[in-house]
Amino acid sequence: MLGVRCLLRSVRFCSFAPFPKHKPSAKLSVRDALGAQNASGERIKIQGWIRSVRSQKEVLFLHVNDGSSLESLQVVADSGLDSRELTFGSSVEVQGQLIKSPSKRQNVELKAEKIKVIGNCDAKDFPIKYKERHPLEYLRQHPHFRCRTNVLSSILRIRSEATAAIHSFFKDSGFVHIHTPIITSNDSEGAGELFQLEPSGKLKVPEENFFNVPAFLTVSGQLHLEVMSGAENSQSRRHLAEFYMIEAEISFVDSLQDLMQVIEELFKATTMMVLSKCPEDVELCHKFIAPGQKDRLEHMLKNNFLIISYTEAVEILKQASQNFTFTPEWGADLRTEHEKYLVKHCGNIPVFVINYPLTLKPFYMRDNEDGPQHTVAAVDLLVPGVGELFGGGLREERYHFLEERLARSGLTEVYQWYLDLRRFGSVPHGGFGMGFERYLQCVLGVDNIKDVIPFPRFPHSCLL
Structure with a gap:
């Protein structure tokens, strides 16, 4: 594949051992x-x-x-x-x-x-007691000390190796690392659920914006990655108010199959490197946090990921003997309970769900032109224990399709620059995003997403 390829947005590095300016030869970690x-x-x-x-x-x-x-x-x-x-x-x-x-x-x-x-x-x-195995819920109350425990220090080392493995995969595959903005004036998902930035104290002038336009903390760098290539209010175990995303955008791609191949290769290559580099740390998590996760992970790695359409997924859910809290219907979004059932139904092998209804996906997804169903070329990867891990799809590169969709939503003026990309040298392209913390949950079997990030941020909690 040709074209510029992009990944990752925000990375910080930390050394556990002291690192002096002039390191003595006798000093060892x-x-x-x-x-x-x-x-x-x-x-x-x-x-x-x-x-x-x-x-x-x-x-x-x-x-x-x-x-x-x-x-x-x-x-x-x-x-x-x-x-x-x-x-x-x-x-x-x-x-x-x-x-x-x-x-x-x-x-x-x-x-x-x-x-x-x-x-x-x-x-x-x-707060951390000698020879006492503290529950993860207790350690969450002391984020500044929990890195001193075996479990959390193991997870931090695994995060570091996973980050390096992801960089290595994309670099070896010919991608270019792009730093996209943290502050943006665009809502990439179109849901309007962004945190707005405003000056504090006496600097605030009600009638004025610091950037002349409303500015927000971004939830995705996808739209800016498209330029380079030619958070939820929830207390659940799967959501954070601040999280890390691995995002890739690929030019001259016109098939969901091509995207799914990159996603599967990324997951397997990264996981194999983490298992190779951190065997003891991973084993600790599997032994004390998630017994049986080692076998489940090996099962995922040795099998080819499955592919079903959204329509097929809804039919499977309708025929299920299980009673769902949310009744599965065509045109309704898949809930976590649905996602986990589908993975279980498919033998606990990761499964791609493709071709969602247009109404469920952001405005930039490519129209499949399939008549009354009116689906778009979107794909989600569902994995055991977590549900959705990857989300992506082909982008609508055709000017008139995108113009009409933006006009119906009243977003033409805001996204005129995005339309311009289609006017001047548009190409078929697509991309995907992976939640880094959800990936760690999947590999380690950690039940609560707040336990795989050093400083969890969620509604009503911003410790440190």
């Missing part, structure tokens, strides 16, 4: 120390937080972690050391010799020569 091949007497320095303290008559044992690894590094110190400040949660710097461990539980340990307490921690008042 816990992950590097644990993976050292030759540990014979090498003198190193590590920095991190104490995960556990155990004192015996002649020896003091510490487990230290800096967030770079699921496993902590065991530090062995002389029992004569003043250990009053060496409490669970305290940050320390340890220097000593990395030696082979006599214990079968770890390959190496650090024989401490010097331990410096960087920051004290009052373990009694610290």
